Amino acid sequence: MQLPPVxxxxxxxxxxxxxxxxxxxxxxxxSMKKVADAGLVIEHASDWLFEQKHNENNYKAYRSELTTFLxxxxxxxxxxxxxxTRKDMNHYVDxxxxxxxxxxxxFNVPQFKLDxxxxxxxxxxxxRPFVGKKRLGQIQPYALSDNALKTKMxxxxxxxxxxxxxxxxxxxxxxxxxxxxxxxxxxxxxxQHHEDDNSxxxxxxxxxxxxxxxxxxAETSPELHQRSLFLISLIYCCYLRISxxxxxxxxxxxxxxxxxxxxxxIWSFHIPLSKGGKRRSVAISKALLDALVKYRQFLGLTxxxxxxxxxxxxxxxKAAGRGRDVGILNANLGIRQVRDEIQSIINLAAESIEADGxxxxxxxxxxxxxxxxxxxxITHDININxxxxxxxxxxxxxxxxxxxxxxxxxSQIERHESAFNKPIDHLKGIGD
Numbered sequence: 423m424q425l426p427p428v429x430x431x432x433x434x435x436x437x438x439x440x441x442x443x444x445x446x447x448x449x450x451x452x453s454m455k456k457v458a459d460a461g462l463v464i465e466h467a468s469d470w471l472f473e474q475k476h477n478e479n480n481y482k483a484y485r486s487e488l489t490t491f492l493x494x495x496x497x498x499x500x501x502x503x504x505x506x507t508r509k510d511m512n513h514y515v516d517x518x519x520x521x522x523x524x525x526x527x528x529f530n531v532p533q534f535k536l537d538x539x540x541x542x543x544x545x546x547x548x549x550r551p552f553v554g555k556k557r558l559g560q561i562q563p564y565a566l567s568d569n570a571l572k573t574k575m576x577x578x579x580x581x582x583x584x585x586x587x588x589x590x591x592x593x594x595x596x597x598x599x600x601x602x603x604x605x606x607x608x609x610x611x612x613x614q615h616h617e618d619d620n621s622x623x624x625x626x627x628x629x630x631x632x633x634x635x636x637x638x639x640a641e642t643s644p645e646l647h648q649r650s651l652f653l654i655s656l657i658y659c660c661y662l663r664i665s666x667x668x669x670x671x672x673x674x675x676x677x678x679x680x681x682x683x684x685x686x687x688i689w690s691f692h693i694p695l696s697k698g699g700k701r702r703s704v705a706i707s708k709a710l711l712d713a714l715v716k717y718r719q720f721l722g723l724t725x726x727x728x729x730x731x732x733x734x735x736x737x738x739x740k741a742a743g744r745g746r747d748v749g750i751l752n753a754n755l756g757i758r759q760v761r762d763e764i765q766s767i768i769n770l771a772a773e774s775i776e777a778d779g780x781x782x783x784x785x786x787x788x789x790x791x792x793x794x795x796x797x798x799x800i801t802h803d804i805n806i807n808x809x810x811x812x813x814x815x816x817x818x819x820x821x822x823x824x825x826x827x828x829x830x831x832x833s834q835i836e837r838h839e840s841a842f843n844k845p846i847d848h849l850k851g852i853g854d
Contacts, residue, residue, distance in 0.1 A: 423537070424547040427524050428493045430533035431464065432485040433543060435475040438468055439758045442534070444544055456500040462590075463492065463503055465665065469757070470584045473791060487577040489533075490518070490551045503582075504591040511575075511599040518552075518574065519566045526554045526564055568605070575600050587622055588663065588793065589818075589825060622794060623801040623829075628775065628787050629658075635771040644720060649736055650763055652717040657764075657792070658799040660691050660704040661818045664761055664792050667735060669754035675735040677727040680706075680714060693819075704817045736760070764792035801829045 429448045432438055445464075452460040467488050474481040494514050495501050501510070527550030537544045555562045578596035585591045600606065624632065636654055639647035656662060667675055679692045681703070689711055690703040706714075715725045723733065734754040755763070768787060776784035800818055803809040804826070815826040 423540075423544060425545055426547050426549045428489070428497070428549075428551050430545050430549055431489045431492060432468065432471055433534045435472060435478075435481055437534070437543060438472055439756070442543060442545075452496045457496050457502050459502050459504070460496060465670075466585060466588060466590055467492070467581070469664070469793075470581060472758070472761075483573070484577055484581075485533075486551070487574055488581060490574075491578055493551060504585070506595045507593075508595050508598045508602065511595045515571065515575075515599070518571070521552045521564065525550050526552045528554050528556050528561065572600075572605050575603075575605075587797065589820065592825070623798040624787065624790060624794065625783070626802070626806065627780070628771070628783050629798060629802070631775045631783075631787075632767060632771040635774055636767050639767070639770075648717060648720045650767055652713055653736055653760065654764060654767065654795065655710060655713045656691070657795045659707055659710040661796050661799045661814075662691075662693070662704075663796055664757055664764075666693050667755075668757040668760045669734075670757060674754050677718075677723075677731045677733045677735060678729065679735070680727045682726070700819050702817075702819045705813075761792045764795070768792075797829070800826070804829050 423444075425444070429445060431445055431449075433440075433442060449460050449464055457463075471481060471485055471488070474484055491514065492503070494517055495503050495506070498517065499510070499513070506514075527548070530553065531548045532546055533549050534543045535546045536542075552564065554564045575596050579594055579600060582591065582594040582596050586594060632654070636647065636651050640651040653667065657664075657667060665673075669675070673694070679694070680689060681692050682689050689706050691706055692701075692703045694701050718725060718727070721733075721737070727733075736755045738755060738759075768790065772784040772787040775787065800814060803814055804811065811823055811826050811830075814820075814829075815823050818826060820826045
């Protein structure tokens, strides 16, 4: 099979979560020989891209830039994106301004096409990551305009912001490059920091509407939404990523992940392999344990999981129509199904809160997605439930307490109230 000189990594959004055998083989080789976390990076990138599915133009622009950047990381410099610095970004910009001639095409073609002989989608051998221009049939010297360069770096900055929110990396080299570039005066490409911006988490009010919505649905339509209720409760209470509760290559969550310590009687939820490549056990609350019992009773199971119980954590309502679980009913939900189910609950809760007169809250909620529930659980535990940072750090799987500390949040009103009555002289009045 003829392949292009650079392998496109992401098909159109209809196919991105199905996977592609050629891409999988390429990433496997990269992981084994060059960049150990290439597979994890592709998973994160696919999740981020899939969130752009409602805007086709954004999706196409984002996947093209990601493909070019990851080609440079994997093939050119053999470096993980989380290792990239501002200096490396300068080298990437140089590469984009003068790419190899073999990687420049002169007409737009699809990145993937259907191979009728193989009955599968394959990389289009005519595709190239860079597009040049011709004038009167003559090839013109390749040039990257300032606007195109700014767009490239803005897209990468957005991707790094996503990786940071997922705690997969701790810096945004694309934004750092922009802040120190000749484009720095253009505010459009600078991140705006608002001290009260807590957009990575639902507020108490917003979260109360989500829980009220899914609880009501579980009562009126238990056959559909008992699963939804426990799914959202588990992600929130245990700070889980969507990939922690979804079936994916090499992982299918089961009831045995709820484990009871025989000596202490304490229950925890065990995550054998997260997207960060770590395993951890999360302490669970009595409220979540009660929710587990209720969910299992609905499923017709014993109150508590038995050791080595391989019953799927979140079973399908209908048999899978394609993929490795085709025709199987008693199988775990995949990442797309989990995300879509939670998103539908968020949208319903937004409609409810808007009907009650909280239009701004509704607008904010519609911008948040399933992965924000993890951040909400962490934020609420630190700022509302007052859990010690070290406890939250362990349960969240943060390597550094500094990462956990970023979730500390106080508003202007809270700071004003705590400062209003503080004295200047603590000894004044003693003995008067």
